[in-house]
Amino acid sequence: MKYISEFRDPALAQSLATAIAREADPARSYAFMEFCGGHTHAIFRYGVQDLVPSNVRFVHGPGCPVCVLPMRRLDDALELAERHGVILATYGDMMRVPGSGRRSMLTARSAGADIRMVYSPLDALALARDNPDRQVVFMGIGFETTTPATGMAILTARAQGLSNFSVFCNHVLTPPAMAHVLAAPGVALDGFLGPSHVSTVIGAGAYRPLVAHYGRPMVIAGFEPLDVLQSVLMLIRQVNEGRQEVENQYSRVVTEAGNTRAQAVIEEVFALRDTFEWRGLGSVPDSARAIRPELADFDAEARFTISEKQSREVKSCECPAILRGVKQPKDCKLFGKACTPETPMGACMVSSEGSCAAYYTYRRAETMAEMEAAE
Amino acid sequence: MSTILRPGAAIEMAHGGGGMATTRLIREIFARHFANPILDQGHDAARLNLPHGRIVMSTDAHVISPLEFPGGDIGSLAVHGTINDVAMGGAVPVALSAAFIIEEGLPLETLDRIAASMGAAARKAGVPIATGDTKVVERGAADGLFITTTGIGLIPEGIEIAPERIAPGMAILLSGTLGDHGVAILSRRQGLAFGTTIESDSAALHRMVGDMLAAAPSIACLRDPTRGGLSATLNELAEAAGVSMTLKEAAIPVRPEVAGACELLGLDPIHIANEGKLICICPGDQAEAVLNIMRAHPEGRDAAQIGTVGASMPPGTPGLLRMETLIGGMRVVDWLAGEQLPRIC
Numbered sequence: 001m002k003y004i005s006e007f008r009d010p011a012l013a014q015s016l017a018t019a020i021a022r023e024a025d026p027a028r029s030y031a032f033m034e035f036c037g038g039h040t041h042a043i044f045r046y047g048v049q050d051l052v053p054s055n056v057r058f059v060h061g062p063g064c065p066v067c068v069l070p071m072r073r074l075d076d077a078l079e080l081a082e083r084h085g086v087i088l089a090t091y092g093d094m095m096r097v098p099g100s101g102r103r104s105m106l107t108a109r110s111a112g113a114d115i116r117m118v119y120s121p122l123d124a125l126a127l128a129r130d131n132p133d134r135q136v137v138f139m140g141i142g143f144e145t146t147t148p149a150t151g152m153a154i155l156t157a158r159a160q161g162l163s164n165f166s167v168f169c170n171h172v173l174t175p176p177a178m179a180h181v182l183a184a185p186g187v188a189l190d191g192f193l194g195p196s197h198v199s200t201v202i203g204a205g206a207y208r209p210l211v212a213h214y215g216r217p218m219v220i221a222g223f224e225p226l227d228v229l230q231s232v233l234m235l236i237r238q239v240n241e242g243r244q245e246v247e248n249q250y251s252r253v254v255t256e257a258g259n260t261r262a263q264a265v266i267e268e269v270f271a272l273r274d275t276f277e278w279r280g281l282g283s284v285p286d287s288a289r290a291i292r293p294e295l296a297d298f299d300a301e302a303r304f305t306i307s308e309k310q311s312r313e314v315k316s317c318e319c320p321a322i323l324r325g326v327k328q329p330k331d332c333k334l335f336g337k338a339c340t341p342e343t344p345m346g347a348c349m350v351s352s353e354g355s356c357a358a359y360y361t362y363r364r365a366e367t368m369a370e371m372e373a374a375e
Numbered sequence: 376m377s378t379i380l381r382p383g384a385a386i387e388m389a390h391g392g393g394g395m396a397t398t399r400l401i402r403e404i405f406a407r408h409f410a411n412p413i414l415d416q417g418h419d420a421a422r423l424n425l426p427h428g429r430i431v432m433s434t435d436a437h438v439i440s441p442l443e444f445p446g447g448d449i450g451s452l453a454v455h456g457t458i459n460d461v462a463m464g465g466a467v468p469v470a471l472s473a474a475f476i477i478e479e480g481l482p483l484e485t486l487d488r489i490a491a492s493m494g495a496a497a498r499k500a501g502v503p504i505a506t507g508d509t510k511v512v513e514r515g516a517a518d519g520l521f522i523t524t525t526g527i528g529l530i531p532e533g534i535e536i537a538p539e540r541i542a543p544g545m546a547i548l549l550s551g552t553l554g555d556h557g558v559a560i561l562s563r564r565q566g567l568a569f570g571t572t573i574e575s576d577s578a579a580l581h582r583m584v585g586d587m588l589a590a591a592p593s594i595a596c597l598r599d600p601t602r603g604g605l606s607a608t609l610n611e612l613a614e615a616a617g618v619s620m621t622l623k624e625a626a627i628p629v630r631p632e633v634a635g636a637c638e639l640l641g642l643d644p645i646h647i648a649n650e651g652k653l654i655c656i657c658p659g660d661q662a663e664a665v666l667n668i669m670r671a672h673p674e675g676r677d678a679a680q681i682g683t684v685g686a687s688m689p690p691g692t693p694g695l696l697r698m699e700t701l702i703g704g705m706r707v708v709d710w711l712a713g714e715q716l717p718r719i720c
Contacts, residue, residue, distance in 0.1 A: 004638060009626070013702035047704015225702045336693070352641065362706040365694030 007224030008046070008332040016229040017051040023236050029055040032235055034193040035178060037064030037353020038223050044362035046225040052232060059187065059325040060358075061175055062280055063195060065170075066093045066351035067323055070277045072311040073170055074099040080137050080168060081105075081113040086303050087131060088115045089124035090139040097350045100311045121153035121167075128157070128165035137300045140167045145197040147171040147289060148262035149176060151269035153290065154298045168300040169291050172276065173196045175210050177286035182214040186283075187325045191235040194220035196250050203258025204248045215244045222250040268317065269295060279313075279347065280323025319346035322355055329359040330374070331369050337355055379403050384483040391511025400510060404487050405475075408494035411503035418550070421505035423470055425529065433460035434525040440718045442489060442519050445559045446574030447523055450493030452650060453697065454580045456601070456720060457526040458500055462581035463597045463653065465536035465588060466528030470505040471497065473524050477509065477516040489520065500579040501527070528581075533592050540595035541616035545684040546662035548655040549585070550669050551576070551677040553605055554633040557625035557647035560719055562636065573632050576674075578651030583672040587655065591665050596656040601720060604646040606696070606708050608654055613695040622698040622708060646711040648719045656684065 024030065034040055040060045043049060049058065062068050078099055081088040088105070095105045095117060109115040114134075118124050124138035140150040150167055157165040174195055180186065194207060199220045211218050217238035221231035231249045238245060248254055271293060276288030291299035313319070317339070318332035329335045329348070339345040341357055348354035359367045379399050389396040390595070397665075406414065413421050437453045454471065460467040464713055477486065499503050555576040562571045580599070588594060596616075600608040605627075613620050629644045631638075638643050657665050662680050669675030688695060694707040 004634070008701045010702055015398075044703050044706060046700045048702070048705045050704035051702065225700075229702075270405050361709045364709070365692070365697075368693045 004224070007222065007226045008318070009226065011355055013051060013227055013229060016226065016233060019147070020056065020229065020233050020236060022054055023233065023240065024053050026053075026055065029057065030236060031057045031188060031192050032193055032232065032238060033059040033060050033061045033181065033187075033189050034189050034221075035061035035063040035174065036195045036198070037067070037351065037355070038196065039193055039221065039228060040064075040355050040358050041353060042223050042225060042354065044229055044358040047362075048225055048228050051229065056232065056236070059189060060322070060323060061181065062278070062323040063143065063174070064348070064351050064353035064355075065172065066097055066148075067319065067347040067354045068172065068177075068278045068280060069097075069141060069170055069347065070279045070311070071099055071313055072277065072309065075309055075311045076306045077139055078103065078105065078108050078113070079306055080300060080304060081108060081115050084135070086114070086135040086137045086181045086304075087127055088113070088137050088139060089118045089127055090115065090143065091119075092117045093351050094139060096344065097347050098344055100309075105293075121150050122156075125153050125162065125165060127154060128162050129160075132164060135164050138165070138167045140169045140171055143172055143195070143198045144201040144266070145176050147270065148201060148259075148265045154269050154295060155265065155300055158295070163297070166298050166300040166303050167291060167319055169270070169289060171270065171289040172278070173287050173289070174202070175206055176284055177278065177281065178207075178212070179210055180281050180284050180287070181324065182210075182216060184324060187237050189216060189325070190239050191217040191219070193231050194246070195228075196221060196223045196243040199250065199254040199258070201259050201262045203256055204254055205256045206235035206258065207246045207355045211244055211246050217244050217247075220250050220254050221248045222253070267294060280320035296335070314345045317346040319356075322348055329356040330370050332356070335371065336364060336368050380487055386477050386479055386481045386486065386511055387481065388479055388513065389634050390513055390708060391509065397509065404483070404490045405507060405509070407455070408490040409497065409504045409507070410494070410505055411505070413503050413505040414507075418603060419470070421470065423505065425469065428532075428605070429530040430527055431461055431464035431466040431502045431530060432525065432527045433457055433464070434523065435460060436521065436523045437720060438518070438521050438718050439560065439720050440518060441560075441563055442485065444563050444575055446555075447577035447650075448492050449520060450489035451496040452575075452577050452720060453521060453522040453524045454493055454496040454500065454502070455577050457524040457580045458502055458581050459599045461526040461528035462584040463599055464530065465534040465584075466525055466530045467585060468500070468502045468528040468581050470503055471526045472523060473504050473507040475507070475652070476517050476521040477511050478519050479511060479514045481519050481619050485695065495554050496579070497637060500581065502581075524656065531588070534588055536594065536597055537567060538615035540594050540613050541612060541618055541656050541684055542595065543684055543686055545595060545656050546658050546659045546680050547609070547620060547682040547684065548581070548657065548662060548669070549605070549621070549627065549679055549681045550631045550653045550655070550675045551651075552628045552633065553652070553712050554629060554637065554644035554647035556650040557604070558633045558636045559697075561640070571632055573630065573633065573636070576649055576651035578674050580651065580653050580674055583669060584653070584671070586668050587665055590668050591657055591661045593661065594657045594665065595656055598654045600649050600652055600654055602648050603711060604648055605654070606645045607710050609708070610696050612656070612709050614690045616688045617687055618695070619685035619688050619692075620682055620696050621685055622696070624701050626679055626681045628677045628679055632709050645708065650720065659683070
């Protein structure tokens with residue numbers, strides 16, 4: 001497949017693996033956080049860990065939008081569908097995430113709530129046009145990658161005078177989450193594999209203040225296995241040479257300034273929330289988007305009253321610590337036993353970008369064996 | 376001669392009432408397209424003369440949406456699906472039954488087209504539709520048309536197809552490219568339509584299976600990787616046989632168009648449904664001979680060995696099915712959690 005198979009070439013992978021083995025200093029270890037769940041899955045899907053020496057370790061980051069959404073926000077979305085009787089349109093990833101009492105959008109739907117899976121916010125707009133007598137709420141979720149599309153849907157709804165469309169906005173920002181991880185105690189990171197798709201929107205320049213402040217190298221990496229291997233090599237070189245820079249391995253797509261048109265849409269539609277609750281990270285200042293007051297007609301939080309509620313995470317679920325990179329899925333008692341992709345207890349097991357799902361799907365045998373050995 | 380197939384005519388509740396309208400529907404659509412000596416006896420129960428021996432029986436309900444798709448329709452799919460299930464038991468298919476649940480309002484033209492395609496598929500396969508039934512339900516109680524087919528077949532002497540016979544060292548063969556059916560359906564789904572030339576692989580595999588078994592009666596197991604795809608089928612077999620299996624990703628045939636669509640949609644071809652492919656597990660020293668026979672059939676043109684059976688392991692061991700990835704790493708190949716594509720067959 002043109003432009004895909006080139007980035008999965010076995011011979012090139014081997015030569016990168018050889019270079020990594022040659023340059024990685026056996027006297028030390030390297031801990032690199034791949035921020036994005038997309039990278040986590042590429043690493044597992046292709047067995048990238050098998051191609052790097054054992055002293056090069058991947059620490060899985062919080063870049064899984066479904067995983068970091070606190071349960072409270074999911075419970076709020078269920079309330080919109082159940083109590084306010086709206087058509088709730090959502091990306092498929094959200095459907096099986098357990099909320100309070102292990103209720104999910106899927107269980108709510110089978111109990112009668114009108115929840116529809118869509119592939120784009122434009123599909124949600126079409127739902128609003130086709131159902132003029134119903135309120136349609138789009139569950140806006142994701143990092144800077146999906147934020148512009150949600151923004152465009154709102155601008156289109158305004159231009160078309162759609163009065164039955166609104167967005168329940170849960171969009172979050174990458175750099176503040178990275179800063180939070182770096183500032184938190186407990187994780188000694190030697191560098192970041194920077195996001196692919198997020199960076200196409202915000203640009204490589206967006207990370208420079210962060211890298212300068214915390215003094216950790218970053219390489220913006222593509223999602224293909226060769227991208228990951230080459231980025232690891234670039235990170236090892238930065239560490240070995242004592243450099244702390246933002247380097248751009250994914251230069252075939254990511255520019256220094258990013259996608260300025262997408263940024264303009266974000267600026268037009270969204271403001272920054274003072275603070276936002278992340279699962280795992282807690283309250284992170286300036287880390288999430290809200291719809292601007294002048295577009296409040298399209299803001300589900302302004303249009304509907306959402307009740308105060310106490311949302312309780314499953315106690316023994318280690319999702320929060322796993323999202324901070326402090327623990328691994330094997331450190332969770334529930335992994336592979338009470339918590340599987342079929343019966344998930346936490347979001348990290350549900351999302352296709354969650355690290356528990358990656359360990360379960362691609363390395364279950366090894367992980368379960370390590371758990372047994374530890375007992 | 377008057378016909379019920381007037382332009383614009385649609386199924387009405389009366390077509391299922393058992394009166395004249397039912398008789399005409401059966402006569403002018405089903406009996407006309409399915410005509411064969413057994414059905415033409417006109418009895419409530421078809422009478423078949425079979426030799427003594429081992430008989431397999433299989434049934435399959437088809438609820439696919441849309442009813443007509445690139446490369447087939449629910450009618451031909453219902454014929455192929457059940458013939459293949461019978462063939463995967465190592466049997467020669469003898470006859471099919473077909474039950475139709477039709478939603479009020481289905482255009483008669485559509486029903487006629489699908490019945491014609493179904494009759495043609497059965498004739499081409501040489502397996503008669505020996506008996507059938509028709510029910511009509513109110514608008515909204517079904518989605519156009521559901522078809523259930525049941526098939527029976529005879530197992531030749533000396534053939535023993537069973538997962539328990541899978542043993543370490545055996546070869547895992549796949550008859551062709553993965554994911555064609557699922558992606559063809561997906562490309563026509565409302566809300567997800569994308570331009571593609573991919574056609575469903577829906578096809579009857581019993582003739583190819585007959586030749587394979589004639590040449591290599593020691594074939595241990597045959598399975599068609601339908602819903603859940605290759606990953607579900609091989610995980611099931613590994614569990615049932617209590618063995619590990621190792622696949623080689625680079626050896627698994629996938630059409631570039633299918634691979635491209637999967638990239639775009641975040642799907643993995645190994646989880647996607649197929650309707651004209653089979654997996655064959657046979658002694659390693661016979662793999663080449665069996666592959667050559669498969670490749671001589673149009674349905675097996677792209678056949679390849681995709682892996683081998685490893686050591687015996689107790690069922691329930693995590694990660695029985697593994698794969699060497701394109702870049703040379705190893706990973707578990709898991710069952711798919713939840714549903715990937717509803718109503719795919």
